[in-house]
Every structure is written in structure tokens, then in C-alpha cells.
Amino acid sequence: MPQHPSQKLDANKRQRLFQVSGAEFAAHGFKLASLNRIISEIGMSKSSFYHYFTNKTDLFLQTIDQAMGPVLESHVTIDIDALTAENLWPSLLQMAGELMETFNSTPDLIVVTRMFYRCMDAPDECELVAPYMQNFTGWLAQIIQRGQALGKFRTDLPESLLIDILLAMGMSIDRWMLARWDDFSLVERMNISRDTFDLFVQLLTPKAGNT
Amino acid sequence: MPQHPSQKLDANKRQRLFQVSGAEFAAHGFKLASLNRIISEIGMSKSSFYHYFTNKTDLFLQTIDQAMGPVLESHVTIDIDALTAENLWPSLLQMAGELMETFNSTPDLIVVTRMFYRCMDAPDECELVAPYMQNFTGWLAQIIQRGQALGKFRTDLPESLLIDILLAMGMSIDRWMLARWDDFSLVERMNISRDTFDLFVQLLTPKAGNT
């Protein structure tokens, strides 16, 4: 498979570029992010940039890929068919912990995630991240169906509504966390992660009265 | 108090302007919203526009004010100090119903609300809506504190996080509901409304194990 032209860039310069572009995209969204600002900040000329990237979109996608690589392999490992009523919640809890560790060890991810959320509710820009997003919601639907089949998840709400609420809750928690990331120690982050995980348990567990 | 110059506009044209500008701002955010697009869509010339508005920001704020007027009077009527452990949830339930009615009867509000959420995470734009937002979240915080003082709301999560989650949940439910409005009968709507209100009860009620 042919590697991206930007691989030829000096490693340091490449890393710096993605760092700056990630920050710019996260701060302003895709359209309002200024390519001129990015390249001038790292002292790169227009022609140099367009030697390594085909356009602004290319840079955006490369910025995502470069940071998302590690995480895509780590958390998809969960085997949905192997989930049982006993190990469902423990498995999800463990996965959440691993996800948190991944975020802790690769700070680029935080910036990219901010970027992601930023672009998601912008109709003009969401098509750029839509494929990633659909991938995730599809996976989430599978988990929900499995949990319902095992009798551990509520079934009184429409699935699409449940997904929307879960996403909204997760996103708001993530955003809250991301905005205060540097204010917290590792331990505090883990505590909050545990407390908020309980929120999902609470939301998904069927009410006692129902079947 | 001196009224805004735009009051002199023909009533129909004024309403149409705010309608179009609201949609534009909601769809693209403040900065990416195109003033040229707005005025050309309603067939207004630049000079005419600037005769009634000082600039783009002025139009934005007027668009908000025009739509927010009705709601500001309706739901603030609740008397926080009069809330007791017994009437807390019933009062909130009633208020939620009233709020829903207000939203349903003034569709402009939905657009403006989308505009709000859109601008909230955009560092470049949030200062425009920050005052309104703080007003609302401040009110919400009062309710939360009252509920906590009465022992009816959980106290184990940071207040700002709790507010963010409540807002996110409310928004996602609202959007889900509105997108499928015509698919549901009146009974189904009431059922969903009740079920989703339960979600808030569930989220806010302290866990049995804690104090």
C-alpha cells in the first residue's frame, strides 16, 4: 500500500505540523481553521505544503489518522458474541479503563477528539468525520442489542433514542473532561471516569418494575 | 427606552429576515453565516440592511431577542424557595410540560436554541451567547442546589458536570422527538415524554447506598 507523501517530511517537522494543525482545527473547526495560519506558524511555505498534501481536507484527515491509529486497534478487541450476563458490565468497564489509558498515554488524541466533537455538529463539516462516527454508532448498536438480549439493558426506550442519549451523555462528559484535562491528576481522572461509568450503568439497567 | 431601528421595518419583512437569519446562524454558526446570503435570500440590499442594523453582530443579537422574548417570561415563574421535598418533582414535571408547550407553539425557539448550542463550544463565538447561556445555567444551578438541599438530588458529581449532562440529555431527547414528531400519535408522544422525564428523575435521584 502506497504511503502518504507526507511521510517523506522530516519527522520532527511532520510531528510539529500535525500538532499545530490539530490545535487549529480543534480551536476553529474545519472551515474556519486557516491553512495560512498553520503553515506560517511552523514556517512552511505554500508550495512546500502542497508538495506533501493535496489540499486542506487531506491535512485534516491525515491529522486524524496520525492520532487515531493507536486507539482504533486497542478498544475494538472486545468480542461481542463472547459477552454474557455475568461479564457484560465488567468487560465494558475494563474497556472504558483501557480507553482512558490510551488517552492518557497519547495526548495528541485529546486534541483530535476535541477536533472531532467540534466538527460533528457542524452540518457543513460533519461529512468529513461521518464515516468514523457511523462506524462507532454501529458498534454501539451491536453492544446495546447484545446487552438487551442478555436481559441486562432496558428495552422500554426506542433503540435510536437510547443511542442518541448515550452519545449525548458520553460527549458531554468527554467535553467536560477535555476542557479540564490539565487541571486533574491521573488519579482524579480515574475517579471521575469510574463515577461517570456508573451513570451509564444507571441509565441502561432496566427498572426493577419492568421485565 | 429607545427601540431598535429594525422596528421600523415592515412587519412581514422583519419577520422574514429573522426567520432567514436564524436558520443561517443555526446552520453555520456566527462566523460562517453569510450576511450576503441572508440579505440576498430576502431580496434586501446591503445599504438597506445597514440602515436598520449596525453590523452582523447586531442582527445576531436581535434574532435572539426576538425569539427569546416569549420564553423568558413563561418558565421563570417557578418559585425556587417554595419548593419542598414533596412538591419538587411534581413542580418540575409541570414546568417541563409548560416549557415543551412553549417550544411547540413558537418554532423559532428551536432554531435559536440550536444556534445557542452551536456557538457554545466555539471559542470564537461563544462570547456572543455567553450572557444568555449563563443566565439559563445559573437558573438550572439554583434548581439543582435547591434539590440537593432538600435531599432529593445527588451530590456526588461536580455541579458543572451535572449541568452539562442534563443539558446534553435534554437537547438530544428534544432533537430526537422533533425529528419524528409526525410519526407519533398524541398518546405515544405523552408516553415518550413521561419515559424521558423519568430519565431525569433517575439521573438526579441519589443512589440508595449514598447519603
Next chain:
DNA sequence: GTTGTACTGGACCAATCGGTCCAATGCCTT
């Protein structure tokens, strides 16, 4: 009819945007 005021059409402005193009580098190979 003349004057004053409210309003409008449209040319125009500087700034910024993403993107193109080409001549000039530097460097490696022969």
C-alpha cells in the same frame, strides 16, 4: 413647487480564504 428626510441600488473597498504556478534553489548521481 420646494425642501427635508427616509430609504435603496449598486459600485467599491481591504482583507482573507484555499489553491496554482514557475523559476530558482539545494543535493545526489553519474
Next chain:
DNA sequence: AAGGCATTGGACCGATTGGTCCAGTACAAC
């Protein structure tokens, strides 16, 4: 030394942005 190729600086492009300016028009008051 010479040729070839990767890389670069920077002028330039068309489009779009929010905003300005002014000449003119419509209309009411006198």
C-alpha cells in the same frame, strides 16, 4: 562539471467576506 530530481519562495489567482459610500428615488410637510 553536468544532468536530474526533490524541494522551496513567493507572486499571483478568483472567490467571498463584512462593511462603506454616495448618488439617487420616494414621499410627506410646508
